Amino acid sequence: MDTTATFWMPPSASTTAGDVDSLFYFLLWVSVFFFALIVGLSILFITKWRRRKGDTGRLDTGPTKNTLLEVAWIVIPTIIVVIIFVWGFRGYMNLSVIPANAMEVKVTGQQWFWSFQYPEGASTVNELVVPVDTPVKLTLSSQDVIHAFYVPSFRIKRDVLPNRYQFAWFEATHTGEYDLFCAEYCGSKHSQMTGTVRVLSGADYKAWLEGAALAGEGMAPAEYGGRLYESKACVTCHSLDGTPGNGPSFLGVFGHEVTLEDGSTVIADENYIRESILNPKAKLVAGYQAVMPTYQGLLSDGEIDALVAFIKSVGGEGE
Numbered sequence: 001m002d003t004t005a006t007f008w009m010p011p012s013a014s015t016t017a018g019d020v021d022s023l024f025y026f027l028l029w030v031s032v033f034f035f036a037l038i039v040g041l042s043i044l045f046i047t048k049w050r051r052r053k054g055d056t057g058r059l060d061t062g063p064t065k066n067t068l069l070e071v072a073w074i075v076i077p078t079i080i081v082v083i084i085f086v087w088g089f090r091g092y093m094n095l096s097v098i099p100a101n102a103m104e105v106k107v108t109g110q111q112w113f114w115s116f117q118y119p120e121g122a123s124t125v126n127e128l129v130v131p132v133d134t135p136v137k138l139t140l141s142s143q144d145v146i147h148a149f150y151v152p153s154f155r156i157k158r159d160v161l162p163n164r165y166q167f168a169w170f171e172a173t174h175t176g177e178y179d180l181f182c183a184e185y186c187g188s189k190h191s192q193m194t195g196t197v198r199v200l201s202g203a204d205y206k207a208w209l210e211g212a213a214l215a216g217e218g219m220a221p222a223e224y225g226g227r228l229y230e231s232k233a234c235v236t237c238h239s240l241d242g243t244p245g246n247g248p249s250f251l252g253v254f255g256h257e258v259t260l261e262d263g264s265t266v267i268a269d270e271n272y273i274r275e276s277i278l279n280p281k282a283k284l285v286a287g288y289q290a291v292m293p294t295y296q297g298l299l300s301d302g303e304i305d306a307l308v309a310f311i312k313s314v315g316g317e318g319e
């Protein structure tokens with residue numbers, strides 16, 4: 001299979017992509033053929049039998065019946081539609097029936113990022129890392145509104161709903177990085193709810209898993225926190241330069257008093273930050289909406305420590 005993009009399609013990099021593409025091209029060219037046939041004949045007939053100068057105004061009566069023609073335009077389209085149905089149904093079953101030996105990744109969509117949890121315990125945000133030539137089962141759910149998990153190069157798209165699980169699967173055929181989109185309008189930052197699927201060789205994937213288990217080791221906590229600030233998508237809403245986003249900027253917040261929604265104040269200390277990460281709606285800063293999702297279960301204690309250290313380091317000791 002070829003991974004290069006065509007005029008019509010992005011690169012194809014999964015086992016099911018080839019079938020999806022062939023059916024797409026079949027539909028496309030059947031449509032082009034009949035469009036050309038119908039429009040072409042219309043133009044021909046309009047020109048050939050148009051009213052000419054000197055015509056008396058009486059229409060000739062033509063043939064009223066042609067059995068062969070009528071049978072043809074019933075039988076041929078029926079055959080084409082049945083071909084499309086069988087082809088499409090087989091493709092649908094291929095996409096729906098998940099191979100029993102698939103490795104499982106839990107995918108969570110929330111405003112406005114994706115998070116992934118791997119069987120071995122690792123977790124990532126906005127980046128799905130998988131081994132090549134291995135079926136991967138995705139168990140999808142949403143923390144809030146409806147999102148849609150869409151990887152064009154794998155030709156898979158699945159709605160991601162709150163309160164129930166959805167499933168999808170793919171088997172990547174080539175290593176590399178592929179775009180991941182949210183394909184369901186889910187709020188003001190929908191268009192930024194993007195990510196990457198990184199397909200690694202089996203050995204690289206194993207090494208990555210081992211590295212993920214050791215993440216942050218040998219790094220200063222604030223430095224590791226800075227990494228997490230990007231990789232866990234805090235950066236989407238919290239600036240470091242004082243600009244307010246969907247959430248307050250981290251600049252100079254640590255150790256200072258913040259005014260809450262109800263007019264009371266708290267000091268932004270370690271415990272306030274920890275609480276705001278795990279239960280963001282508990283003490284909402286005045287002027288902001290309760291849009292931040294909980295990171296409960298997405299961050300380990302060590303990662304929260306690192307984020308606290310990072311926030312502390314961002315101009316915490318006065319400007």
Ligand code: CUA
Pocket residue numbers: 109110112146147148182183184185186187190191193
């Ligand atoms: Cu999530 Cu659009």
